[in-house]
Amino acid sequence: MVEHRSMDGWVQVEDYLSATLVHGGAGMDAVVESIDAAGMPRIEVAPTAGKLLMLLARIQGARRVLEIGTLAGYSTIWLARGLPGDGHVTTCEFLPLHADVARKNIDAAGFGAMVEIRVGAALETLPALAGGEPYDLVFIDADKGNNLEYLKWAIKLTRPGSVIVLDNVIWEGTILDPGGDPDAGAIRDALEFMGASESLDATAIQTAGSKGWDGFAIAVVR
Template sequence: MSTNARIVNEEWLRSDQYHNSFLVRPDDALESALKNSDANGLPAIAVSTAQGKYLHLLARSLGVRRVLEVGTLGGYSTIWLARALPDGGKLVTCELEQKHADVARANLERAGVSDKVQIIVGPAADSLAKLQPDQPFDLAFIDADKPSNLTYFLQAKRLVKKGGVVVVDNVVRRGRVADPDEKDSESEGVRALLRHLKTDDDVEATTIATVGEKGFDGFLYALLK
């Protein structure tokens, strides 16, 4: 990494920490979830603090009662989303790795939201295809393996109500997605989703680029018409 890039990243980190110091209260359960995930060797790829609160506020603003999540990891974003749900609300989250699911269950229990969350373990494409909920979901958050973005999005489109929202994380990837010379599978997975959305008349979507403690990335926000 160049000196300039390192300085910019330090500025982004400092900015996130500064704003969070005013807008995000210290939270033992969330901090414990990150520490427990790290202690168990889970990759440090959870959403940032500011992004977690954004998801929480989004869910509350939309008045959601049912959330679908693809990619549980240690349950950090799951806690943020579950806390936004009213009594009787439900969050279904899909996780490939049994170890990750076990860590997440402990974190959810410690945060006091395990009664609202169902973790389905196994390949998410298979888990989503088998879902036949009595009621559609209001919101979906997709944050799993990027080559399968389109598969996950199409299943979310089936499972989320009309007027509902699908958020897909990590769609900018330090600008690599827009670089035609970058051929990695993660970028290609995002491009496949973008190509689909260009002609999907059932969806209105936009990408919001972000910088912060997680670097230069962004999320896709899609409204199902």
Template sequence: MILDPDWAAVDDYIADRLLGADAVLAATLAANAAAGLPDIDVSPAQGRMLHLLARMAGARRILEVGTLGGYSTIELARALPDEGRLVTLELEPHHAAVARANLARAGLADKVEVVVGPAAETLATLSGQFDLVFIDADKPSNVTYLREALRLSRPGATIVVDNVVREGGVLDADSADERIQGTRALFDAIAAEPRLTATAVQTVGAKKWDGFVLAVVTG
């Protein structure tokens, strides 16, 4: 899909009017690019949305599945109280090293633990209850991540999943794309899960046409 220039222009307008300049986040994106990380971070407006969701949830413990260079991690960690903690899971050691440097620059190294390895394996080593879970990793494993998020979430916790519209690809039941099939399986798993109250919202902007699942654990 070709990016509509108005989508990006509106994102720029939102950032200019509501977000303002942020030297730490700008440096994070620059460091990610210099290190050769893929340009798949959430947009600034989406990052601020995650920050606000964490604050609205009163989150004291946050779990993130998929760190990349730590852009969304920084926004989430900034929402934590002084004693709050965030655990973020990253498959690639190189990405994790870049994220740790970015978190240190942001003054958040003491609040965030970056765990390296396949998330399906590292999730199994975690215990305790989280107040918010953000899932933004390999899409074929979405259902596994959702199940682990439920295991690790307290009643009332918020679960957010990124990239669930995929430029409309989620409608294609016959798609050969494993990311689309993983996303469709996620919707099916949420629909069948009585402990979740959920919706999904479509987004357009600098990251083209996509969306988020927003869910609350009700039991």
């Protein structure tokens, strides 16, 4: 896995933006603390990215959201914050420990009735969602090796006009020359699929901050 590195200036700017614009609240700080307490990896989205997900849900007018990769529920809560009272988030998490931590955090944030956590390999749990009401927004932030398959499922489970967000698409720039990094190669494959797909209209944004040099791709389903 690539090592993500941050420059002091990047983190200072991110901290300033978070304090000035994000206003996540003590509840979001508690989620981060739960990650550390459980010995989980600190791979949750940055606060600025979390609020972006919330705003995207609102801009989209989303009522149903699918998330692939729950971790401790940090991004899940941000997504739920962007939905109306009758909204619903389905989130897929591979590890039971992570799902347990996420459930406690989501319940504490007041979104327990709105969020369903599906535990297990996402490629095994996603097929059970087929045939249901389509999702308005999909956020993919899980194991990078399966990004392409997750994207294909996202298209199957959405509708024209739905939004798909794929996190971690720059990977410290290794997408230009993946070499022996299978994650970088898988990310590149996913980006090329997005660019060539007749079902998607996509772009990507580079970011620099506490999570290093990275970014996300965003697409609208045609």
